[in-house]
Amino acid sequence: MSLTPDSNLQADILSSLNAIIDIAQRWSIYLRRRQSRVRVAKALLTGTLVFLTSAAIMVASILTQYSPEYFDQNRSFLLTILGSVALVGVISGGVSYHLLGRRQDTRLEELSDLVQRMNNNNENRNTAESALSLAEKILGLLPELVRKKDQDALLFGIVAFNLTIILARSPGIAVVVGIAVWLYFRYESNTIYDREITKLEERRKIFEQQKKDFIETL
């Protein structure tokens, strides 16, 4: 029975554990950045959606009551209204950014804490068990960070509505075009989202199977 494993083996184990911490640290930084980017993207989309929806409603209501010449005759009034709507959009984006920031992901915090503890070698946390936990936490977090692009589809639909109402000057046609574009991009984004989630879930299942297989090899 060997109580002191040879120094090469010990060095290899230590360097592997250090490599795991480095990889986990990079993942932790990447996941945090991605979370932050998703937050900014969602806030920008919310602001844009509020602005475009309000503008679309405004244009549609004017067109149902007045002739298209109304836009040329009341340019300064319309610009003031448009400015106010833009301000509402900016405020909505800011509120959305603030609210999304309050929803802290505890699992990401746990991952950062564990990486930190392993890095500082606190409480002898630089262990195979902690390394296993790191891998599991990262695999669990990945599906959470795939952004469901529902808002993007809605944005494309509203842009299509706005463009059609400007070009065709008919709210009815604009509504049909807007809905068609929204449904198409919604279908596309849902398909991409499902594919990405399935891929990551599959990876997680493989990891679970590998854990079982590893036990079998012992």
Add this chain to the structure above:
Amino acid sequence: MEKPDLYVVARFLDILYRNGSAMKRTNIQMLLGLNYPRFAEYLEWLLNHHLVAQTTDEEDVIKIALTPKGTDAYHRLVLWIKETMEGLKI
């Protein structure tokens, strides 16, 4: 025990590997944080798989130590986790 938890096995191996020498069963149990029946099950499983070995010292105290197979299993476990982490993509 049919399906041991890899986390517990990893912790068991961690404790013995870090200690570097044979340890008393109670010390291992305390560090593992398992109740005695559960600890005994895991110990038996590890003994049956020759990952750890039981010795008796000069004071007749039973001690547990990692075998070369146990050290190799610990090494393989760490390498496997490293490879898994390296292969992670989004």
